Amino acid sequence: MKIQIKSVAQISPDQSVVCLVGKEDIPSFCNLTRQEKGYVLKKLRDREDYVYVNSYYKFTYFVMINRDLPVYRVFEDLRKKAASLKKLIKSNSHTEIVIASDNSYDGVVEAFTEGLILSMYSFRKYKTQKEEEDKGSYPEKILLYGVNEKDKISWLSVLCEAVYKARDLINEPPNYLNASALAREIKKLGSQAGYSVEVLNKGKIEALKMGGLLAVNRGSTDPPVFCILEWNPVEKVNSKPLVLIGKGVIYDTGGLNIKTDDQMAQMKTDMAGAATVAGVMYVLGKCQLPIHVIGLVPATDNRPGGNAYVAGDILTMFNGTTVEVGNTDAEGRLILADAISYAGKYSPELIITVATLTGSAAMTFSNKAIAVMGNADEKYFRKLEEAGNEVYERVARLPFWEEYREMLKSDIADIKNVGGREAGAITAGKFLESFARHPFIHLDIAGTGMLKKDDFYRTKEGPGSALRLLALFLKKLAIESGKK
Numbered sequence: 001m002k003i004q005i006k007s008v009a010q011i012s013p014d015q016s017v018v019c020l021v022g023k024e025d026i027p028s029f030c031n032l033t034r035q036e037k038g039y040v041l042k043k044l045r046d047r048e049d050y051v052y053v054n055s056y057y058k059f060t061y062f063v064m065i066n067r068d069l070p071v072y073r074v075f076e077d078l079r080k081k082a083a084s085l086k087k088l089i090k091s092n093s094h095t096e097i098v099i100a101s102d103n104s105y106d107g108v109v110e111a112f113t114e115g116l117i118l119s120m121y122s123f124r125k126y127k128t129q130k131e132e133e134d135k136g137s138y139p140e141k142i143l144l145y146g147v148n149e150k151d152k153i154s155w156l157s158v159l160c161e162a163v164y165k166a167r168d169l170i171n172e173p174p175n176y177l178n179a180s181a182l183a184r185e186i187k188k189l190g191s192q193a194g195y196s197v198e199v200l201n202k203g204k205i206e207a208l209k210m211g212g213l214l215a216v217n218r219g220s221t222d223p224p225v226f227c228i229l230e231w232n233p234v235e236k237v238n239s240k241p242l243v244l245i246g247k248g249v250i251y252d253t254g255g256l257n258i259k260t261d262d263q264m265a266q267m268k269t270d271m272a273g274a275a276t277v278a279g280v281m282y283v284l285g286k287c288q289l290p291i292h293v294i295g296l297v298p299a300t301d302n303r304p305g306g307n308a309y310v311a312g313d314i315l316t317m318f319n320g321t322t323v324e325v326g327n328t329d330a331e332g333r334l335i336l337a338d339a340i341s342y343a344g345k346y347s348p349e350l351i352i353t354v355a356t357l358t359g360s361a362a363m364t365f366s367n368k369a370i371a372v373m374g375n376a377d378e379k380y381f382r383k384l385e386e387a388g389n390e391v392y393e394r395v396a397r398l399p400f401w402e403e404y405r406e407m408l409k410s411d412i413a414d415i416k417n418v419g420g421r422e423a424g425a426i427t428a429g430k431f432l433e434s435f436a437r438h439p440f441i442h443l444d445i446a447g448t449g450m451l452k453k454d455d456f457y458r459t460k461e462g463p464g465s466a467l468r469l470l471a472l473f474l475k476k477l478a479i480e481s482g483k484k
């Protein structure tokens with residue numbers, strides 16, 4: 001579903017409108033009678049989230065702007081209210097709808113629209129029959145009243161489009177989307193958005209001696225891939241690129257340290273980090289952001305086939321480090337480690353990994369925060385936090401002390417891939433850091449990246465976690481560095 005977003009200068013009397021109100025008054029473009037106005041205002045005063053008036057075929061919905069909240073929470077409140085209203089909007093089957101506000105608060109129309117579009121997503125590709133949810137239809141056109149800046153509209157539209165694309169990739173079942181198919185899909189996204197994609201096949205990966213990726217792949221019948229995505233615009237603010245690395249575990253059975261049914265249930269979403277990276281690159285290309293970024297996606301499934309790697313194996317990684325395998329379910333860090341060493345060849349300004357890496361991060365923060373850690377300059381963490389609040393994909397910092405690295409000591413190899421039950425998210429991050437020769441930040445999206453049920457506009461299974469966060473983070477970097 002492709003939804004068009006456009007700006008409109010005028011609202012005709014027969015158009016259905018969502019009007020966001022922050023003052024105790026109803027704007028005249030809503031064309032309400034005195035009695036209707038009285039009714040709407042009373043409902044809003046009673047703090048109902050929304051009210052609507054139906055005049056023949058036209059609907060006018062009113063949504064309260066909760067101005068008592070801090071700015072970034074005002075926006076989140078509206079994204080959520082949009083998600084709550086979407087069912088009603090769908091049942092009324094508007095072909096187009098106007099989103100407007102009483103001009104009492106800047107940015108609310110965009111936030112509401114974002115929440116509405118993101119909540120309209122569903123993955124129904126493999127349904128052969130119509131169901132209850134298919135009743136009614138969503139508007140194909142969303143008209144923004146009072147938002148005239150082309151840049152704002154295209155940013156919003158591209159961002160939502162990218163999130164849809166990432167969600168599609170994550171939700172696709174592993175029997176339809178193996179590592180090679182993921183690489184093909186990333187190539188498609190690249191050609192749509194204008195970034196280049198090179199795919200290294202198994203032969204090349206063997207020639208490069210990427211011991212981590214190859215070990216995880218050994219139990220699988222499908223070959224691994226290593227994708228290199230690049231957005232390198234002529235005009236750019238950075239001389240050294242940023243490298244984004246996404247975990248592309250197509251399906252995580254745990255390998256021979258096999259997961260139980262409960263733990264395994266959602267493991268098709270273990271490539272959410274890869275989808276996020278492909279989606280962020282899509283935004284950069286489509287919006288032509290003046291920043292040089294490379295995306296790396298190592299991808300394979302993790303299965304217990306006859307030749308599978310085992311606990312006790314010692315691997316030689318791409319950079320020559322030896323790793324004692326303590327647990328085959330700690331596979332994400334092994335494929336990421338090779339990608340992190342590979343990133344060194346670009347002498348990057350910053351390396352960021354995005355991964356559904358540990359149950360520990362999910363246990364700590366649930367789906368409320370992305371765990372963030374690393375050794376890069378504080379300015380990057382501040383920017384991530386700022387961007388995280390704005391898009392409401394908040395990041396929560398974990399300590400990254402050297403003592404945690406000691407938990408990964410091995411008696412027989414340079415390092416072990418597990419550090420014990422305690423501080424699991426941090427030791428995973430420390431493992432990754434030991435392969436980074438450049439400033440490094442790690443985002444663990446295990447809690448936010450896989451959802452059992454819809455969380456307002458974050459749709460279930462793969463909501464596309466960290467995509468809007470990283471897109472805004474890079475945009476902020478591009479704007480700020482451009483000013484200097």
Ligand code: BES
Nearest residue numbers: 327329330332356357358359360418446
């Ligand atoms: N993909 C999982 C992490 C995960 C677990 C994501 C639950 C979302 C929900 C990862 O590969 C994994 O299995 N990690 C293990 C590591 C352990 C063996 C050190 C974990 O966290 O239990």
Ligand code: ZN
Nearest residue numbers: 252329330331
């Ligand atoms: Zn695992």
Ligand code: ZN
Nearest residue numbers: 249252270332
């Ligand atoms: Zn995994």
